[in-house]
Amino acid sequence: MADKTIYLDNASTTRVRKEVLDEMLPYFMEYYGNSASIHALGKAPREAVKEAREKIAKVIKANPDEIYFTSGGSESDTWVLKSAVMGPHKKGSHVIVSAIEHHAILNTCDLLVKSGYKVTYVPVDKYGIVDMDAIEKAITPETALISVMTANNEIGTIEPIKEIGALAHKHNVLFHTDAVQAYGQVDIDVTRDNVDFLSASAHKLGGPKGVGFLYIRKGVRIDPLICGGEQERGIRGGTTNTPGVVGFGKAAELAMENMEARAKKERELRDHLIDRVLKEIPYSYLNGHPTQRLPGNANISFHFIEGESLLMSLNMKGICISTGSACASGSLDPSHVLLAIGLEHQHAHGSLRFTVSDENTMEDVDYAVDVLKESVERLRSMSPLYDDFIKNKKA
Numbered sequence: 001m002a003d004k005t006i007y008l009d010n011a012s013t014t015r016v017r018k019e020v021l022d023e024m025l026p027y028f029m030e031y032y033g034n035s036a037s038i039h040a041l042g043k044a045p046r047e048a049v050k051e052a053r054e055k056i057a058k059v060i061k062a063n064p065d066e067i068y069f070t071s072g073g074s075e076s077d078t079w080v081l082k083s084a085v086m087g088p089h090k091k092g093s094h095v096i097v098s099a100i101e102h103h104a105i106l107n108t109c110d111l112l113v114k115s116g117y118k119v120t121y122v123p124v125d126k127y128g129i130v131d132m133d134a135i136e137k138a139i140t141p142e143t144a145l146i147s148v149m150t151a152n153n154e155i156g157t158i159e160p161i162k163e164i165g166a167l168a169h170k171h172n173v174l175f176h177t178d179a180v181q182a183y184g185q186v187d188i189d190v191t192r193d194n195v196d197f198l199s200a201s202a203h204k205l206g207g208p209k210g211v212g213f214l215y216i217r218k219g220v221r222i223d224p225l226i227c228g229g230e231q232e233r234g235i236r237g238g239t240t241n242t243p244g245v246v247g248f249g250k251a252a253e254l255a256m257e258n259m260e261a262r263a264k265k266e267r268e269l270r271d272h273l274i275d276r277v278l279k280e281i282p283y284s285y286l287n288g289h290p291t292q293r294l295p296g297n298a299n300i301s302f303h304f305i306e307g308e309s310l311l312m313s314l315n316m317k318g319i320c321i322s323t324g325s326a327c328a329s330g331s332l333d334p335s336h337v338l339l340a341i342g343l344e345h346q347h348a349h350g351s352l353r354f355t356v357s358d359e360n361t362m363e364d365v366d367y368a369v370d371v372l373k374e375s376v377e378r379l380r381s382m383s384p385l386y387d388d389f390i391k392n393k394k395a
Contacts, residue, residue: 002318006364009320010204010296011153011181011355016247017206023250024208027243035240036231045242052249059252060179060198061189062215068232069245072212073180074104076199077147079214079225079236080176081108084145085117087223091144091174094118098130098148098159099340102178105147106336118142126342127289128157136167145174150182150198154337154353155288156297158186165194174220180204180212184255185263185294196220202244207251211244262358266295269356269365274298276369281376287338287351294355301343301351304386305379310352313375319368322353 007015027048033041035049053064070076085093095112097105099121109119122134130148139146146168151158161177168175176197179188183200190198198215202208214236216222228237255262277284283303302310307323314321323335334348343351356365380386 002316005318005320006360006368007320008354008356008360008364008368009322010357011294011353012322013203013209014206014357015359016203016208017251017254019254020207020247020250024243024247027246031242035242036229045240048246048249049240049242052245052252055249055256056200056213056252057215059184059188059256060195060215061191063218065233066190066215066218068214068216068236069240070212070214070236071210071241072203073102073178073199073201075225076201076212076214077102077104077176077178078108079222080197080199081105081112081145081147082225083223084174084176085112089221089223092142093144094120094140094142095144096120096122096135096138096146096173098122098124100124100128100130100152100154100337101147101149102153102180105149105178124157124340127292128152128155128287128337128341129289129292130159130164132160132163132167135164136171139171139173143171143173145176147176147178149178149180150188151179151186151294152288152337153181154335155299155341156181156293156355157288158182158292158294161195162193165196168196169194181294184252184259185296187259190215190217197222202248202251205251205255208244208247211241211248213248258358263295265358266356269360269362270296270298270354272362273354273356273365273369274300276366277372280369281373284376285347287341287343296356298354298356299338299351300354301338301347302376303347303350304383304389305350305376307350307352309379310350310372310375313379314368314371317371317375319371321355321368323351 031044033045035045053067057064057067113119120138123131148159148164150161165175174196177195178199180201184205196217201212224235226237231240285301287299311323334345338348
C-alpha cells in the first residue's frame with residue numbers, strides 16, 4: 001500500500017467540495033419534499049432548484065429557463081443527437097460530428113447509422129483541432145446538427161466553437177457542443193459562441209455525480225428523450241434530483257467565482273509537469289495543442305512502454321492517473337482520439353493522461369514525475385523493443 005495518494009485524474013471525476021456537500025445535506029432529510037409538489041414541503045426544494053438553475057445558467061451567460069436538468073453529460077449528448085433526426089421536431093436525417101468526440105456522441109451515432117440515418121465524422125489535425133473546411137464540405141440540405149466538443153476529454157485541446165457555430169448557422173444547421181470538460185473551466189458565452197445546445201456535468205467541477213444539464217437555446221424545439229411527468233417544462237420526465245441540482249448550483253457558483261485564479265494555478269502545475277517530463281524522460285511526447293488546451297490537462301506518450309503497465313506502476317506508488325477517457329477504461333483498443341491525431345497504435349497504447357486541479361500542489365507534481373521517471377526506466381529496461389532501438393542507434 002502506498003504511503004500517500006496523489007490524485008491526478010480530475011478529468012475522470014473530481015472530489016465533491018465541502019461547500020457543495022454542506023449545501024446539499026439539508027435536502028436529504030430536512031427539506032426532503034418533491035420540488036414539483038405544491039404543498040409546504042415542496043416549497044423549499046422548488047426554490048432551491050430555481051436558485052441553482054440561475055447559478056448554473058450564469059456560467060455560460062444563458063437564461064435560467066434554457067437549462068434542463070439531466071442525469072449527466074451522456075444523457076444530454078444522447079438527447080440532442082436523437083432528437084435532431086428522430087421524432088416530430090427532427091431537422092433532417094444527417095448529423096456531423098468530429099472524429100474525437102466522447103463515446104456518448106460516437107456510440108449514439110453508431111446507433112443512428114444502424115437505424116438508417118447518416119453521420120459524417122470530420123477529421124482533426126495533429127493537435128486535435130477540427131477541420132473547418134471538412135465540416136462545411138460535409139453539410140447537405142439534410143444536415144440537422146453539427147456536434148463538436150468544446151474541449152477534448154483526453155488531450156485537452158480546445159476547439160474553435162464560436163467559428164463552428166457561426167458556420168452551422170450560416171447554413172441553417174443547429175450546433176451542439178459537449179462542454180462536459182470545459183464548463184466552469186474556460187469562458188463560454190452561448191450567444192457569442194453561436195451555441196444551440198450545450199451539455200455539462202456536475203462531477204467535473206467539484207459537484208456530485210449523476211446530475212448534469214442540457215442548455216437548449218430559446219426557440220429551438222426538441223423532443224423528450226425520457227418521457228414521464230411535467231418536470232423540466234414537460235420535456236424531461238423524472239423526479240428532480242434536488243440535492244444533486246443544489247450541489248451542482250453551488251459547484252457552478254464556486255467555479256465562476258475563482259475561475260481565473262484556479263486556471264492560473266492549474267496551468268502552472270500542468271506546465272511544470274510537462275516541462276519536467278519532456279526534458280527528463282527521453283522519447284516522451286506531448287499530445288494535443290501546446291497552448292490551446294484545458295488548464296489542467298497533460299496527455300503524454302511514452303515510446304517503448306505500454307500505458308497500462310505504466311499506470312499500474314504509478315498506482316502502486318499512490319499516483320492516480322488514466323490512460324484516457326474513464327468511459328473507455330475497460331477497452332483494450334487504443335484511444336480513438338490519439339489515432340485521430342495521427343499516433344501509431346503502439347504510441348497510442350503508451351500514453352497517459354494527467355489532469356491536475358487547484359487542490360494539487362507543486363510537491364504532488366514533482367513526486368509524480370520522480371516516480372514516473374523511475375517507472376519508465378524500469379519498464380524500458382525490460383523492453384526488447386527499447387533494447388533493440390538503443391542498439392541500432394549506437395550502431
